[in-house]
Structure formats: structure tokens, C-alpha cells
Amino acid sequence: MTIPAPRDGVQQNDGRHQAASGTDRSAHADRAPGTDLAPVVLRLTDVVKIFPGVRALDGVQLEVRAGEVHCLLGQNGAGKSTLIKVLAGVHHADGGEISWLGQPFAPGTPQAAMRAGIATIYQELDLVDDLSVAENAFLGHEQSRAGFTRRRTTADRTREILARLGHPEIPPRQLVRALPAAGKQIVSMARALSHDARLIVMDEPSAVLAHDEVENLFRIIRELTAQGIAVIYISHRLEEIREIGDRVTVLKDGRTTAANLPARTTATRELVSKMTGRTIEYVFPPRTPKPPAEPILVVEGLTREGEFADASLTVAPGEIVGIAGLVGSGRSELLETIFGARRPDAGSVTLGGRRITGVGTAVRYGMGMAPEERKSQALLLDEPVYKNMTLSSFAGFAHAGFTDAGHERKAARKTADALELRPRDVERPVRTLSGGNQQKVVVGRWLLGDTRLLLLDEPTRGVDVGARAELYQVIHDLAANGVGVLLVSSEVPEVLGLADRVLVMREGRLVHEAPAEQIDEDTVLDLVMAGSLLEGEPA
Amino acid sequence: MITDTAPPEVRTERRRRSLDDGVLRNLGLVGVLVILVIVGIATRPELYSDPTWVRNNFLTILQQASAIGVVTVGMTFVIIGGGIDLSVGAIIALAGVWATTLATQSYGAGGMIFAALVVGLAVGLINGVLISYGKLVPFIATLAMLVAARGLAAQISGKQTQVSSNLTINGIATTRPLGIPLLVWILALVVAAGWVLLNRTTFGRRTVAVGGNPEAARLAGINVKRHTLLLYALSGLCCGIAAIMLTSQATSAQAAMANLYELDAIAAAIIGGTLLSGGRGTIIGALFGVLVFSTITNLFAINNLSTEVQNMVKGGIIVAAVLIQQFRFRSLTQLLKR
Numbered sequence: 001m002t003i004p005a006p007r008d009g010v011q012q013n014d015g016r017h018q019a020a021s022g023t024d025r026s027a028h029a030d031r032a033p034g035t036d037l038a039p040v041v042l043r044l045t046d047v048v049k050i051f052p053g054v055r056a057l058d059g060v061q062l063e064v065r066a067g068e069v070h071c072l073l074g075q076n077g078a079g080k081s082t083l084i085k086v087l088a089g090v091h092h093a094d095g096g097e098i099s100w101l102g103q104p105f106a107p108g109t110p111q112a113a114m115r116a117g118i119a120t121i122y123q124e125l126d127l128v129d130d131l132s133v134a135e136n137a138f139l140g141h142e143q144s145r146a147g148f149t150r151r152r153t154t155a156d157r158t159r160e161i162l163a164r165l166g167h168p169e170i171p172p173r174q175l176v177r178a179l180p181a182a183g184k185q186i187v188s189m190a191r192a193l194s195h196d197a198r199l200i201v202m203d204e205p206s207a208v209l210a211h212d213e214v215e216n217l218f219r220i221i222r223e224l225t226a227q228g229i230a231v232i233y234i235s236h237r238l239e240e241i242r243e244i245g246d247r248v249t250v251l252k253d254g255r256t257t258a259a260n261l262p263a264r265t266t267a268t269r270e271l272v273s274k275m276t277g278r279t280i281e282y283v284f285p286p287r288t289p290k291p292p293a294e295p296i297l298v299v300e301g302l303t304r305e306g307e308f309a310d311a312s313l314t315v316a317p318g319e320i321v322g323i324a325g326l327v328g329s330g331r332s333e334l335l336e337t338i339f340g341a342r343r344p345d346a347g348s349v350t351l352g353g354r355r356i357t358g359v360g361t362a363v364r365y366g367m368g369m370a371p372e373e374r375k376s377q378a379l380l381l382d383e384p385v386y387k388n389m390t391l392s393s394f395a396g397f398a399h400a401g402f403t404d405a406g407h408e409r410k411a412a413r414k415t416a417d418a419l420e421l422r423p424r425d426v427e428r429p430v431r432t433l434s435g436g437n438q439q440k441v442v443v444g445r446w447l448l449g450d451t452r453l454l455l456l457d458e459p460t461r462g463v464d465v466g467a468r469a470e471l472y473q474v475i476h477d478l479a480a481n482g483v484g485v486l487l488v489s490s491e492v493p494e495v496l497g498l499a500d501r502v503l504v505m506r507e508g509r510l511v512h513e514a515p516a517e518q519i520d521e522d523t524v525l526d527l528v529m530a531g532s533l534l535e536g537e538p539a
Numbered sequence: 540m541i542t543d544t545a546p547p548e549v550r551t552e553r554r555r556r557s558l559d560d561g562v563l564r565n566l567g568l569v570g571v572l573v574i575l576v577i578v579g580i581a582t583r584p585e586l587y588s589d590p591t592w593v594r595n596n597f598l599t600i601l602q603q604a605s606a607i608g609v610v611t612v613g614m615t616f617v618i619i620g621g622g623i624d625l626s627v628g629a630i631i632a633l634a635g636v637w638a639t640t641l642a643t644q645s646y647g648a649g650g651m652i653f654a655a656l657v658v659g660l661a662v663g664l665i666n667g668v669l670i671s672y673g674k675l676v677p678f679i680a681t682l683a684m685l686v687a688a689r690g691l692a693a694q695i696s697g698k699q700t701q702v703s704s705n706l707t708i709n710g711i712a713t714t715r716p717l718g719i720p721l722l723v724w725i726l727a728l729v730v731a732a733g734w735v736l737l738n739r740t741t742f743g744r745r746t747v748a749v750g751g752n753p754e755a756a757r758l759a760g761i762n763v764k765r766h767t768l769l770l771y772a773l774s775g776l777c778c779g780i781a782a783i784m785l786t787s788q789a790t791s792a793q794a795a796m797a798n799l800y801e802l803d804a805i806a807a808a809i810i811g812g813t814l815l816s817g818g819r820g821t822i823i824g825a826l827f828g829v830l831v832f833s834t835i836t837n838l839f840a841i842n843n844l845s846t847e848v849q850n851m852v853k854g855g856i857i858v859a860a861v862l863i864q865q866f867r868f869r870s871l872t873q874l875l876k877r
Contacts, residue, residue: 048604327606359760360760376752376755377752377758378755379752379755380747380748380818382751384745390762391756392761403740403741
């Protein structure tokens with residue numbers, strides 16, 4: 001059991017940190033109707049979490065009162081997921097203070113957080129498919145006597161909890177595998193209640209639900225809050241926040257940009273500007289427009305069941321096409337299918353008139369991809385930079401099957417120079433590089449080959465500001481040299497700043513296309529979030 | 540701009556450390572070998588006082604390591620490539636039995652060698668097809684092959700020991716070019732070829748890529764399935780070679796030959812620093828791993844100790860080696876997390 005080490009004078013800090021919580025909004029919001037009398041259960045002050053190469057959290061303030069639904073709002077990469085993982089004991093904060101029920105709080109493990117009364121319901125539900133509903137609800141703290149599980153007690157208590165959640169119809173002994181997504185979510189909540197949670201964190205709970213199921217979710221949340229349980233609710237859908245939320249805290253680039261705004265009355269325009277208001281200077285190199293050319297990549301009616309449908313697009317040599325969309329909109333899946341890494345259910349991809357049938361042909365015909373998950377999908381972390389750079393071209397350097405490491409190193413060094421790789425040491429294991437430089441290695445891989453079309457999936461995720469600008473320059477240089485670029489990013493300004501043409505993807509479909517100069521960030525955000533952020537739209 | 544690179548002292552330090560990891564481990568294994576020899580000297584000083592005996596005993600150790608060493612080279616490739624081959628002992632038995640049937644023997648030494656190599660290769664290919672294209676877990680596919688191949692070997696041989704009457708085959712074990720047994724030359728050749736294949740060819744590069752990060756390899760355009768198939772075929776081929784070597788040593792083959800070779804080969808590869816999860820490993824380390832086992836066997840033999848105790852010691856060494864590996868791996872990842 002982890003006992004949080006006491007830190008200087010944070011016990012009973014109620015109110016004392018009010019002044020330090022750093023936003024003009026906090027004082028006003030503390031008097032928000034219905035919440036002003038409830039005690040603060042959770043308070044985060046200047047919380048910092050650093051991953052190699054990126055400050056994922058860089059001064060987060062958050063205050064949650066008993067019985068309220070506190071909404072966290074922010075774009076992808078704003079730090080919401082990191083924040084809830086800190087609360088859940090998965091990550092450990094590198095700085096700042098967290099106080100839970102008036103005590104300093106630093107859960108060492110997810111179990112410790114659970115025992116302390118903080119339960120987290122992840123977007124990817126963390127249930128064991130082949131255990132029963134009851135076994136899942138009590139996973140990690142099984143009801144047992146002398147080492148034997150008490151199946152009846154477990155089932156009975158689960159039934160009680162399910163009834164409390166308004167779902168007495170779910171049989172406790174049913175395998176979770178057989179439940180629909182909404183049912184699984186109920187089981188996750190049952191697990192939270194089995195721990196006597198006093199705070200439940202929900203990460204985009206509505207993302208997996210159909211419309212009427214969302215209503216049921218809200219009913220449950222209202223019942224929970226009526227019992228004094230606090231809820232942190234994360235969602236991209238503003239209308240949900242309006243409906244269920246009490247107060248809103250907005251994160252941007254790992255910082256709290258606004259805290260404790262009233263959820264129902266704050267103007268949409270203000271929320272959007274807090275979410276998007278630039279603190280990072282995006283430096284995009286100037287673009288010289290290309291004369292229109294015959295497309296090199298032609299995608300027609302590409303479909304994958306349950307991921308995306310009927311996607312058609314073209315990319316011309318020297319053109320940068322950007323796809324804007326949320327995580328889960330099917331954009332990464334689309335990119336991987338174009339690259340041949342996933343088999344389409346329908347539709348076709350041709351590069352330079354030749355049909356792409358798999359990764360093999362894609363690479364042979366001159367397509368390259370920097371995938372979304374750099375570390376797990378692109379890099380051999382323990383291998384040196386040069387071997388990573390030549391991963392798709394080493395056979396071309398080889399003579400009769402014998403690799404030519406000297407030649408490879410030379411070519412890698414040249415590419416490292418062109419990409420301003422730091423440190424410019426091609427012998428170093430890729431693991432020791434920062435995120436931005438790792439990404440340069442992945443891009444460099446395709447520069448070494450004869451690449452005519454480059455697919456970039458979240459090229460600047462986990463990349464610091466300086467390296468970002470350099471990557472943007474690299475992408476521009478590529479396009480200037482006639483390489484077609486198809487880019488996916490959840491950072492809208494990045495898509496707008498880099499691309500010549502912008503496609504918007506929502507729920508598996510390309511819903512809009514426009515030249516980059518004819519579309520602005522708010523419009524894109526609007527389209528991405530299904531019109532929910534339109535000014536003046538009824539809450 | 541040179542000023543952008545890391546300070547030179549940091550760089551050399553890093554480079555030394557990355558170099559150290561492989562070399563240090565091999566040095567450690569050399570240290571273990573030295574200790575084992577010292578134990579030998581301490582327990583049987585009278586034997587070690589005779590230089591001729593010492594030389595012959597050294598060659599005996601190498602000769603005993605030869606067949607298992609060849610198998611371990613193939614196994615190391617499979618493990619670096621992210622797989623495992625539990626069927627090596629069974630493949631040797633099948634190849635050995637097939638090569639010593641009266642029908643095969645009638646084709647002479649060439650026919651016997653050809654038969655052993657083709658059988659080894661073919662069984663390896665079947666393993667590979669099942670794993671790559673049948674999507675069986677390597678553990679299950681090769682476990683099934685372990686049972687099946689030995690069953691077939693017993694079927695072919697009628698559970699009898701098949702004596703080789705071919706003098707060329709039998710002579711392999713007794714020939715000593717330049718005073719060193721031919722079996723040891725074969726081991727040296729296979730190890731050298733394995734080293735070159737792993738470190739100097741596209742095949743080796745693909746092996747590391749496929750084992751280290753199959754998804755990255757696939758998205759870089761490497762045909763992961765075909766390569767995995769080839770890795771098991773290579774392991775099977777090594778088993779075919781080993782089958783001839785063992786048949787020559789025993790001047791016979793039987794369905795029970797090369798029993799538990801899979802364990803020895805896997806253990807030797809792991810002790811030699813091959814990561815069981817794939818992506819990292821060395822041929823030289825694996826060779827040292829084989830030599831450690833072979834030296835232990837020898838140590839027990841010259842002290843007239845039972846094989847039971849020997850197996851217990853072997854087990855202990857495997858556990859110790861893996862513990863050390865895990866400890867290192869953990870401390871390394873912790874270092875990087877900070």
C-alpha cells in the first residue's frame with residue numbers, strides 16, 4: 001500500500017490555493033449554482049508530467065467538488081489522457097500538487113488509486129472478455145474466503161450494484177465477451193462502484209455508445225452524482241457537456257487555459273478559443289503554389305467495414321493534402337489501407353497508374369509511410385539510426401545479398417544532415433533520440449528510397465516546438481521536390497498550415513474538401529465535431 | 540553544423556556502453572568457462588598435469604559441442620526472428636533415421652547426406668508454413684512437430700536402431716584434418732557462416748527487423764511472412780547437418796536420438812544473450828553458451844559424476860543466466876525512463 005509522502009503544507013489547502021490556481025475564472029465559478037456548498041474532493045495545482053521530449057502536462061489546475069460532473073475539454077494531445085492516467089496511478093506526476101479529500105495524493109499503482117476511491121473508465125474498456133460480469137466487477141479485489149472465491153456473494157453484490165446502475169437485467173454470471181459496448185461500460189462502472197469510488201473518471205464514455213444509450217449513461221451519471229460521487233467527464237461533444245456537465249476545465253498543450261467555467265452558460269466561442277488559442281507558435285514555411293498536375297495517387301471508393309467508407313481522394317506530385325479528423329474518425333485506418341497495410345473491403349488504390357495490393361507493392365512503387373505509433377510501428381529502438389533509416393532500402397545498398405554498411409552509413413549521414421538530425425550520430429540507438437529526431441529518422445527512411453508519395457500519420461505527435469518547425473520544413477522541401485504528401489493530423493492548424501488542400505474526416509467519411517486558404521480552423525473544428533461547436537447553436 | 544551534435548565526451552561514453560553490452564556478456568561467458576576449467580583442474584589435478592590429455596580433452600569438449608552447436612546456430616536465428624523451434628531434436632531424429640534406412644544407404648554417402656539435409660529443410664519449411672501462413676503460434680506448431688516428427692521417425696525405423704554401414708559417413712567423426720576433428724571444423728564453418736549471415740547480409744538484417752519489431756518491418760516493406768518461413772527452414776537445415784554429424788558419431792541413428800536438444804539449444808542461445816522476445820542476439824554468444832554446457836558435461840564426466848546432478852546444475856545455470864538478463868533489461872529500461 002502506497003502512503004503518499006506528505007508535501008510541504010498542502011494538507012487542508014481548501015481555498016488557500018484559490019489565488020494560485022491561476023485563472024480569472026475560478027472565483028466566479030466557485031459560486032456556480034448547485035456546487036458552491038459541496039466540498040472540494042480533488043484539487044490539482046500546477047501538475048507537471050514530462051515524457052522524453054515532451055511536457056505532456058505543463059501546469060494543470062483542476063478542482064472537482066463532490067457530486068458534480070466536471071468536464072474536461074481539450075483537443076487531441078492537450079493532455080487529457082495523461083491527466084487521467086496520473087489520477088489513476090498509471091503515471092506519476094513529475095511536479096505540482098494533487099490533493100484528494102484534503103490529503104496529498106500520489107498513487108503508486110492503479111490499485112492504490114482504486115483503493116483511495118478514484119475509479120477510471122477508459123475509452124478502451126479494460127475488461128477481461130472471458131470473465132463473467134461479476135468477476136470483472138470485482139477484478140483485483142475478489143470476494144473470497146480462505147483463498148476460495150465466493151461466487152454467490154460476488155454475484156449478489158454485483159446484482160445489487162447493477163440494480164443501482166439501473167441495469168438489473170444484466171446477468172452477473174454472463175461472460176463480458178457477449179455484452180454490447182454499452183453493457184461493457186455498465187460493467188466498468190459496476191467495477192468503480194464495487195470499490196466505493198468517490199470520484200469516477202470517464203474518458204469519452206459516449207464514443208462507444210449509440211444515441212439512446214447516451215441518455216441512459218446520463219441518467220446513471222445523475223444518479224451517481226446525487227449520491228455525492230464526483231464525475232470527471234471527458235468528451236469532444238459539446239452538446240453532451242452542456243447537458244450533463246456542471247463545470248468545465250479546458251486544457252491546451254498540457255496547461256489549464258480555463259478552469260471552472262459554468263458548463264451550461266459559457267459561450268461556445270469562448271470554449272473554442274480556450275481550446276485552440278495558440279500558445280505554440282506554428283511556424284509554417286511559405287508555400288509556392290504548384291501548377292495543377294496529373295494525380296500520382298488515386299484512391300477510389302475505399303471502404304473498410306466499421307472503419308471508414310467510400311473514401312475517394314487524389315494527391316498530385318508536389319502537392320500536400322491534409323486530412324483533419326479526430327482520433328477514431330478512421331483517418332489512420334484510411335492511411336494504412338492506402339499503404340496496403342490493411343486489406344480494403346471495397347475500392348482501389350493506384351500509385352502512378354499501378355494498383356497497390358499490399359505493403360510490398362506500395363513500397364516498390366514508391367510509397368512511404370510514417371505511421372501514427374512511431375515506436376511500435378516504425379522503429380527498431382535498440383538498433384542504430386542508420387539501420388533504422390535504411391530499413392526499407394538496405395537491400396538496395398546490398399551486393400548479392402551482402403549488406404554494405406559503409407555505403408548505408410554514408411547515405412544515412414547525408415540524410416541526417418539534410419534533416420538536421422540531432423545528434424548527428426548515425427550509430428546511436430534510436431531509443432536515445434528525442435521524439436522529433438525519431439520522427440526525422442522515420443521520414444529519412446523514405447528519403448533514402450525512391451519515394452514518390454509519402455503518407456504521414458500525426459507527424460508531429462510528441463515532437464517539441466523546435467523540431468516541429470524543422471519537420472514542417474522537411475515536408476515542404478519534399479513537396480518542392482515533387483513528392484506527393486498525404487498528411488493526417490488531429491492538430492487542425494497543422495493541417496491548415498501545411499496542406500495545399502484539406503479534407504475533413506468524420507466518423508469514417510470524408511465530409512468536406514477545400515483548398516487550405518479557403519477554410520479556417522473554426523470551420524474545420526465545426527465539421528470535425530459534427531456541427532456541435534457552431535456559434536449560436538442551441539445547447 | 541558540427542556545433543549541433545552532442546558533446547563528444549557524451550558520445551564516446553554512449554558508444555562504449557553500447558559496445559560493452561555484447562562484449563561484456565561474452566567476456567562473462569569466457570569467465571564462466573575459465574572457472575569451469577579451474578574447477579576441473581582443482582578436482583582432477585592429476586589429469587590436467589598431462590598436456591596430451593589436456594589437448595585431447597579440449598578437443599573432446601569441442602567435438603561434443605559440435606552437433607548441438609550447429610543446431611544452436613539455427614535456433615539463434617529463429618529466436619532473434621521472434622520465434623522458437625521446439626522441434627529441432629525431433630527433426631534430427633527424423634533426418635537421421637531417414638538417412639540410415641537401407642534404401643537410402645544404398646545411394647551411398649552422398650545420398651545419405653542429401654536425404655538428411657532435404658528432410659531437415661522440408662520439416663523446417665512445414666514449420667514455417669504453419670507459422671507464417673497458417674498463423675499458428677510458433678510454440679504450438681513446433682510442439683506438434685516435435686511429437687509428429689519423432690513419431691514418424693519411430694514408424695520408419697520400426698523403433699530399431701539403424702546401423703550405418705557407410706564408411707564415409709562413419710568416418711566423418713573420426714577424421715581429423717590438421718589434428719582437429721572434422722566435426723569441429725563443421726561447427727566452425729557453420730558458426731562462421733551463421734555470423735556472416737546474421738551480421739553481413741540482408742537476410743540477417745531482415746531477421747533482426749522481423750524479430751525486433753514485426754510491424755515496423757512490415758510497414759518498411761519487408762515480407763515478414765516469407766522471412767519467418769525461411770528462418771524455420773534454416774533451422775531445419777541445421778538439424779539436417781546435425782543429424783549427419785550425430786549419425787556419424789554413433790555410426791547409427793534411431794528415433795530417440797538428439798533427445799531434448801531443443802532445450803539445450805534454446806538454453807545455449809539465451810545464455811549467449813539472445814533475447815527470447817526476439818530482435819537481439821549473437822552467434823558468438825550462442826557458441827559460448829554451447830561450450831559452457833559442453834564443458835560442464837565434460838567436468839562431470841571426468842569426475843565420474845552422475846548425469847542427474849549434471850542436469851540439475853544445467854537447470855540452475857539457465858535460471859541464473861535468464862535472471863541476469865532480466866535484471867539487466869529492467870535496469871536499462873528504468874534508466875531510460877528517467
